[in-house]
Amino acid sequence: MTDTTRMLVLHVAVLAALFALQFVLPAYHHGNLARIMVLASYAIGFNVLFGYTGLLSLGHALFFAAGMYGMGLAIKIYEASPATALIAGIVTGIIISLVIGALALRAVGIAFMIVTLMFAQVGYLTVLYFGEYTRGDEGFVIQQADRILWGIDLSEPTNRYFAALTLFSVCLLVTLRMVQRPFGKTLIAIRENEDRTRMLGYDVFGHKLAAVVVSGTISAAAGAFYGLLFGYVGATFATVQYSIFPLLWVLLGGTGTILGPLVGTLFMFYLIDLSSAVTSAYMLIAGVVLVALTLFAPQGIVGELRKRFWKGLP
Amino acid sequence: MSLLSTRGLSKNFAGLQAVQNVDFDLPEGQIRALIGPNGAGKTTFVGMLCGRTTPSVGRVSFDGKDISHLPAHKRINLGMAYTFQITSVFANLSVEENVALAARRRLVGPEVTAHVQEALQKVDLQDRLDQRAGDLSYGHQRLLEIAMGLVQNPRLLILDEPTQGLADSEIEAFKDLIRGLVPQTTILLIEHNMSVVMQTADMVSVLNFGQILAEGTPAEIHANADVQAAYLGTG
Numbered sequence: 001m002t003d004t005t006r007m008l009v010l011h012v013a014v015l016a017a018l019f020a021l022q023f024v025l026p027a028y029h030h031g032n033l034a035r036i037m038v039l040a041s042y043a044i045g046f047n048v049l050f051g052y053t054g055l056l057s058l059g060h061a062l063f064f065a066a067g068m069y070g071m072g073l074a075i076k077i078y079e080a081s082p083a084t085a086l087i088a089g090i091v092t093g094i095i096i097s098l099v100i101g102a103l104a105l106r107a108v109g110i111a112f113m114i115v116t117l118m119f120a121q122v123g124y125l126t127v128l129y130f131g132e133y134t135r136g137d138e139g140f141v142i143q144q145a146d147r148i149l150w151g152i153d154l155s156e157p158t159n160r161y162f163a164a165l166t167l168f169s170v171c172l173l174v175t176l177r178m179v180q181r182p183f184g185k186t187l188i189a190i191r192e193n194e195d196r197t198r199m200l201g202y203d204v205f206g207h208k209l210a211a212v213v214v215s216g217t218i219s220a221a222a223g224a225f226y227g228l229l230f231g232y233v234g235a236t237f238a239t240v241q242y243s244i245f246p247l248l249w250v251l252l253g254g255t256g257t258i259l260g261p262l263v264g265t266l267f268m269f270y271l272i273d274l275s276s277a278v279t280s281a282y283m284l285i286a287g288v289v290l291v292a293l294t295l296f297a298p299q300g301i302v303g304e305l306r307k308r309f310w311k312g313l314p
Numbered sequence: 315m316s317l318l319s320t321r322g323l324s325k326n327f328a329g330l331q332a333v334q335n336v337d338f339d340l341p342e343g344q345i346r347a348l349i350g351p352n353g354a355g356k357t358t359f360v361g362m363l364c365g366r367t368t369p370s371v372g373r374v375s376f377d378g379k380d381i382s383h384l385p386a387h388k389r390i391n392l393g394m395a396y397t398f399q400i401t402s403v404f405a406n407l408s409v410e411e412n413v414a415l416a417a418r419r420r421l422v423g424p425e426v427t428a429h430v431q432e433a434l435q436k437v438d439l440q441d442r443l444d445q446r447a448g449d450l451s452y453g454h455q456r457l458l459e460i461a462m463g464l465v466q467n468p469r470l471l472i473l474d475e476p477t478q479g480l481a482d483s484e485i486e487a488f489k490d491l492i493r494g495l496v497p498q499t500t501i502l503l504i505e506h507n508m509s510v511v512m513q514t515a516d517m518v519s520v521l522n523f524g525q526i527l528a529e530g531t532p533a534e535i536h537a538n539a540d541v542q543a544a545y546l547g548t549g
């Protein structure tokens with residue numbers, strides 16, 4: 001078995017476990033896991049840019065929200081079907097990431113972080129400005145009747161779980177394949193040594209732009225699914241907080257690892273969930289654990305696993 | 315015919331004239347050594363050839379085509395390869411992946427592996443495929459740089475002080491290696507080691523204070539009084 005097939009088997013096994021879990025999980029955790037898989041897909045998108053290309057964006061909420069509003073407004077204003085609405089969300093993500101990428105990539109390092117942050121802020125303010133359509137901070141609900149995709153009611157927990165798993169599987173397998181192919185390996189080379197990569201004859205700008213588009217599109221797909229599966233579209237998802245979340249999830253799970261985003265999202269979700277059950281100062285507990293992890297597992301959970309036990313993990 | 319030529323090529327760094335008005339012609343199939351004291355502008359000059367450094371003024375043409383306005387990656391794709399003076403391998407990637415990255419630009423699939431092995435064999439690093447490049451000794455990193463240049467099968471190979479930090483036996487092997495590359499590959503070699511220059515170069519260009527001081531065969535350059543003065547620092 002080659003390395004590539006071995007890794008494929010491992011990752012498909014994780015997906016199979018997620019599939020199996022839904023038959024045994026109690027309703028509460030079942031619902032959580034559906035949410036986690038969608039958010040982990042968002043983290044996967046973020047990781048393509050941050051973990052594999054070495055570009056830190058502080059404005060990914062813009063892409064997540066682009067997908068969410070592209071989908072939501074298609075239903076609200078144009079009464080689109082869920083399938084059309086999802087496509088609208090994803091296409092919005094492609095367009096926005098292409099434009100933002102072409103502009104923001106002119107800046108490097110800290111400036112890139114600031115520029116992406118600013119663009120996301122513009123996105124957030126745009127949502128508020130067009131309150132007439134978006135209902136601003138309050139947001140809007142997507143009615144159950146509008147969430148029936150090909151006769152499948154996505155508000156029903158099992159269907160929702162399957163939809164989330166489908167999205168997550170596609171994102172995971174696409175990125176796994178990507179990092180095993182020349183394109184992904186070139187992104188890693190850019191992360192490791194941009195000047196050298198350029199002097200090997202690679203179009204660094206073109207590759208970075210493509211990375212922003214892949215990353216933004218996956219994030220937008222996650223945003224579109226989130227709105228559709230949980231029936232709500234709101235401006236909170238366009239705030240800075242939602243730009244920082246995927247950074248935390250990815251750092252915790254393992255930057256530049258395929259499974260890191262899932263592990264990080266799962267970990268943080270339950271960390272907050274469990275600590276808020278114990279005390280109202282749950283952010284304090286969460287904070288301490290996060291600091292401890294950063295100190296003792298600086299490469300994140302999957303990153304440490306790779307370092308210690310499993311060198312070839314993509 | 316010249317594979318590469320420059321006209322009036324200059325570079326200022328905030329008042330410092332690192333390269334001044336250089337006209338340079340490199341015929342196809344030649345091994346050309348570029349020598350000169352530290353700070354003479356050699357790295358800056360070749361940087362302008364391959365697009366790493368933007369000239370202040372001047373033109374560069376490659377294979378009869380003006381490439382002055384092409385970005386670095388397009389110049390490389392025309393058949394130039396450049397190895398860095400300051401070792402710049404992908405430290406966190408394996409030796410194999412370093413060379414594969416250089417190979418993949420023109421090759422796909424199983425061909426990559428075959429060519430990577432061949433290039434590593436040429437510099438005697440074939441046993442270190444899986445090693446992390448950053449863990450190699452300095453000399454071996456230099457050899458890895460050379461392998462990354464070789465695997466691109468370039469028409470013009472620019473080597474910036476490739477033998478710096480190599481052991482004597484490795485330097486001997488290097489001489490044989492580059493003599494074996496011509497005439498398919500044209501070589502521009504920045505070199506401080508005079509034995510390498512004398513034994514490999516067809517022609518030598520001397521750069522001093524950013525200007526071409528002399529050009530000639532190794533023997534002519536060796537006998538040139540100006541060149542000796544420049545090196546001794548009395549010129």
Ligand SMILES: Nc1ncnc2c1ncn2[C@@H]1O[C@H](COP(=O)(O)OP(=O)(O)OP(=O)(O)O)[C@@H](O)[C@H]1O
Binds near residue numbers: 327355356399
């Ligand atoms: N990026 C830069 N900014 C400012 N000055 C520079 C820069 N790069 C080079 N220089 C200056 O330009 C001059 C030529 O430098 P260059 O590196 O081209 O010399 P060199 O001939 O390659 O020297 P060496 O033999 O030490 O490698 C030096 O005085 C150097 O300090």
Ligand SMILES: [Mg+2]
Binds near residue numbers: 356357358399474
């Ligand atoms: Mg130099």
